[in-house]
Each structure stands twice: as structure tokens, then as C-alpha cells.
Amino acid sequence: MNERLAFRTGLLRQLLVASAVASAACGDSGSGSGTGGGGGGGESAAGGGGESAAGGETAAGGGGESAAGGQGGAGGQGGAGGQMAAGGSNAGGQGGMAGAGGSSGSGMNDVERCFFGAPPCPPAAEAVNVFGSCTDQLELVTEWISGPTEVNGTCCYQVNVSAPNAGECAAIGRPFMVENQARVASLRTGDRRWEAAGLTPVVAGLTPELRAQLGREWAHDAAYEHASIASFGKLALELLVFGAPADLIERTHRAAADEIRHAQAGFALASSYLGQPVGPSTLPEAARLVLAGSLEELAAAAVREGCCGETLAALVADAQRDAASDPVVREVLTQIAAEEAEHAALSYSVVAWAIATGGESVRTAAHRAFIESAHNLEQACANAEQNGPVSQNETLRAHGRLSAQEALRERLRGMREVVAPAMAQLLGEAS
Ligand SMILES: [Fe+2]
Numbered sequence: 001m002n003e004r005l006a007f008r009t010g011l012l013r014q015l016l017v018a019s020a021v022a023s024a025a026c027g028d029s030g031s032g033s034g035t036g037g038g039g040g041g042g043e044s045a046a047g048g049g050g051e052s053a054a055g056g057e058t059a060a061g062g063g064g065e066s067a068a069g070g071q072g073g074a075g076g077q078g079g080a081g082g083q084m085a086a087g088g089s090n091a092g093g094q095g096g097m098a099g100a101g102g103s104s105g106s107g108m109n110d111v112e113r114c115f116f117g118a119p120p121c122p123p124a125a126e127a128v129n130v131f132g133s134c135t136d137q138l139e140l141v142t143e144w145i146s147g148p149t150e151v152n153g154t155c156c157y158q159v160n161v162s163a164p165n166a167g168e169c170a171a172i173g174r175p176f177m178v179e180n181q182a183r184v185a186s187l188r189t190g191d192r193r194w195e196a197a198g199l200t201p202v203v204a205g206l207t208p209e210l211r212a213q214l215g216r217e218w219a220h221d222a223a224y225e226h227a228s229i230a231s232f233g234k235l236a237l238e239l240l241v242f243g244a245p246a247d248l249i250e251r252t253h254r255a256a257a258d259e260i261r262h263a264q265a266g267f268a269l270a271s272s273y274l275g276q277p278v279g280p281s282t283l284p285e286a287a288r289l290v291l292a293g294s295l296e297e298l299a300a301a302a303v304r305e306g307c308c309g310e311t312l313a314a315l316v317a318d319a320q321r322d323a324a325s326d327p328v329v330r331e332v333l334t335q336i337a338a339e340e341a342e343h344a345a346l347s348y349s350v351v352a353w354a355i356a357t358g359g360e361s362v363r364t365a366a367h368r369a370f371i372e373s374a375h376n377l378e379q380a381c382a383n384a385e386q387n388g389p390v391s392q393n394e395t396l397r398a399h400g401r402l403s404a405q406e407a408l409r410e411r412l413r414g415m416r417e418v419v420a421p422a423m424a425q426l427l428g429e430a431s
């Protein structure tokens with residue numbers, strides 16, 4: 001528990017420092033990195049922020065625990081709302097809040113969606129127990145109509161889905177968005193090229209069913225890690241388009257290299273559990289990507305994918321590490337959590353630079369994206385709560401797998417206790 005609190009507090013401090021560094025750079029515009037001055041600013045800001053985070057831990061801890069996503073956590077919810085509202089009034093962005101609900105859009109009915117899984121594919125009525133409720137495009141499956149059809153080692157079903165980017169469904173780390181949908185490579189077995197060497201969890205004593213589930217879930221995560229490489233590639237190009245300083249571009253390329261290692265680690269674990277190699281196939285959607293056309297667009301995406309997405313991914317990875325007892329799994333998750341935290345800090349630096357460069361309209365776009373992300377997550381947690389608690393198999397937890405509900409709860413808590421104060425500093429002090 002102490003380790004978890006230390007990670008959360010340390011992460012918040014990193015994000016506050018990232019925002020403060022950029023604030024100093026802003027006041028100092030044209031001088032380059034501004035690292036020295038920023039360090040000082042970060043120090044004092046982190047002290048204050050850290051304390052309020054610790055307060056939040058007590059207040060929202062109770063609320064978050066009992067609420068499993070919200071209702072009983074009136075204190076926590078009020079706190080987070082206040083933080084977000086504070087950022088909003090600074091940014092003059094109340095309109096963004098009002099518009100947030102509309103972002104969910106409408107879903108699609110009777111479409112085919114495919115899921116990675118070793119045959120035999122389960123019938124449609126049981127598919128949710130095997131594959132969960134989210135598609136690769138981060139849509140929530142609201143109805144499994146018919147299937148399965150087996151296609152190239154995947155199980156395909158006709159389903160009804162929500163609009164993409166449902167709050168219930170999160171990429172692992174930074175998603176690769178093309179045409180407003182998360183994209184991942186499909187997976188194939190028999191391919192060892194993406195396996196990290198020497199990462200072998202203990203599989204003795206696991207039933208074939210548990211091994212299959214662990215393999216599927218780790219392969220699923222590894223596919224998102226693999227997609228993050230493309231996402232950072234896109235960001236690096238966008239930073240060049242808009243004239244970002246060298247250090248941001250260097251950190252972006254380093255992050256892409258981290259994601260290669262995350263993917264390799266994930267595929268190594270998945271292959272061990274499955275008892276056969278698994279890796280990514282092609283990622284054809286990358287050929288259709290469109291770079292951000294404005295700093296506003298760039299900043300909003302950085303908020304959604306990095307400031308929110310990677311911050312919450314770091315916290316979920318740390319929760320997975322905490323649940324895991326397998327030493328190899330713990331080692332992998334320790335590294336992923338630490339590096340996702342750095343990626344999150346990079347996003348705060350990117351947004352602060354974008355605001356310093358583009359001014360009020362960029363700040364408003366960033367604010368709107370924060371509010372929209374928080375709204376979607378709060379909504380998802382409220383929906384999940386209606387389904388009641390879901391207990392997770394302890395063996396799965398020992399191998400680093402949380403239930404969807406646990407992960408959702410971690411993300412909500414992270415949004416309230418880490419993202420909200422970091423956002424307040426970023427929007428309140430940058431420029
Ligand atoms: Fe990652």
C-alpha cells in the first residue's frame with residue numbers, strides 16, 4: 001500500500017515538475033529548455049501538490065474503495081470536480097464542459113468485430129467472459145448478436161457497439177489514433193521476432209484455461225504497446241511540423257524506443273503463457289494517418305492520449321505490479337509503470353509548450369480535452385457500478401491481471417487524485 005502511495009505521489013510530482021518547467025520556459029520564451037528555472041518552480045509546486053495529493057488519498061481512498069467507481073465517493077468526486085472546474089475557470093472553458101457529454105456520439109449495430117484467441121472460439125453468449133467487453137477500437141460491446149467465425153486465428157462476431165473511445169475501454173498506454181479510432185496490429189502466432197529474451201514467468205500449476213486467458217490478455221496489452229510506437233512516431237513528426245524544441249523531440253523518440261521494449265516484454269509473457277510464440281502482424285492503418293493540423297489539435301490529442309491516457313496507464317501498471325507475485329511479471333510491470341510515468345510527464349511538457357506557443361485557444365482546447373476525458377471516465381464508472389462488484393480470480397492477479405472493474409477503479413482514482421491537480425497547474429500557470 002505504501003509502495004502504491006509512493007508511486008502515485010511520485011508520479012504527481014513528476015507531472016507538476018513537467019508543467020512547471022514548461023511554465024518557466026514560457027516566461028522565458030525563446031531561451032530554449034529553461035530547465036534550471038523550471039526545476040526550482042517544480043520543487044515548490046510539487047511540495048504543495050504532493051500534499052494535496054496525500055489529502056486526496058485519504059478522502060478519495062474511502063470514496064473510491066467503497067464506490068468502485070463513484071457514488072459513495074462524494075468527497076472524492078467533489079474534489080475532482082472542483083479541480084477540473086478550477087482549471088476550467090482559468091481557461092475560460094465552461095463551454096467545453098457542457099459539450100463533453102456529446103463526445104460519446106452514437107454506436108453501430110450489427111458490425112463484425114474480431115478478437116485474438118486460440119481456437120475453439122466460444123459461442124457469442126460466452127464471448128464476453130473470454131474477451132471482455134471492449135473491441136480493439138476501444139468500443140464497448142453492448143450486444144453479442146451472433147458468431148463465432150474463425151478468421152486467421154481470431155474469433156469474429158456480429159455485435160452492437162458504442163461509439164469508439166468509450167470511457168470503459170482504455171488502450172494500454174498511448175493509443176495510436178487514426179480517423180478517431182484506436183488502431184492495433186492484428187496478432188499472429190508462430191512469430192518470435194517481437195519476443196524479449198529471458199522473460200519467463202512461472203507457468204507450472206496453471207490450468208490450460210488460465211494459461212490461455214493470461215496469454216490472450218498479455219498479447220492484447222502488447223498489441224497496444226506496439227501501437228504506441230506508431231503513436232510516438234506521429235507525435236515526433238507533429239512536433240517537427242510546429243517547431244518544437246529539440247528536447248521534446250528527443251524525449252518523444254526515446255519514448256518510442258521504450259514502447260518497443262514494452263511490446264517485446266508483453267509478447268514474451270504472452271508467448272510463455274500460450275505455450276507458443278505470438279507477435280504483431282502488419283499495421284496498415286499507419287499509412288492513412290493524418291497529422292494534427294493545428295497546435296490546438298496537437299494539444300488536445302496530447303491531453304487525451306498522454307496527460308490522461310499515459311498517466312492512468314502508469315497507475316494501472318503499478319496496480320498490476322502490486323497484485324502480481326510472479327517475479328518476472330513484477331519486474332516487467334515495474335519498468336512499464338516507471339516509463340509510462342515518464343511518457344505522461346512528456347505529454348504535460350508538450351501541452352505546456354503548445355500553450356506557451358499558441359496561447360489561449362490552445363489552452364482552451366487542452367482544457368476541453370481534459371474535461372471530456374474526465375467526463376467519459378466518470379460516466380463509465382457510474383455505468384460499471386450498476387453491474388455490481390466483479391471478483392477477479394486470484395491466480396490471474398498473481399500474474400498481473402486485474403479485472404476490468406479494478407482497472408476502471410484505478411483509472412478513476414488516478415483521474416481524480418493525479419490528473420486533476422496536474423491539470424490545474426498546467427492550465428493555471430502555463431503562459
Ligand atoms: Fe508502454
Ligand SMILES: [Fe+2]
Pocket residue numbers: 173174228259310339340343
Ligand atoms: Fe507509453
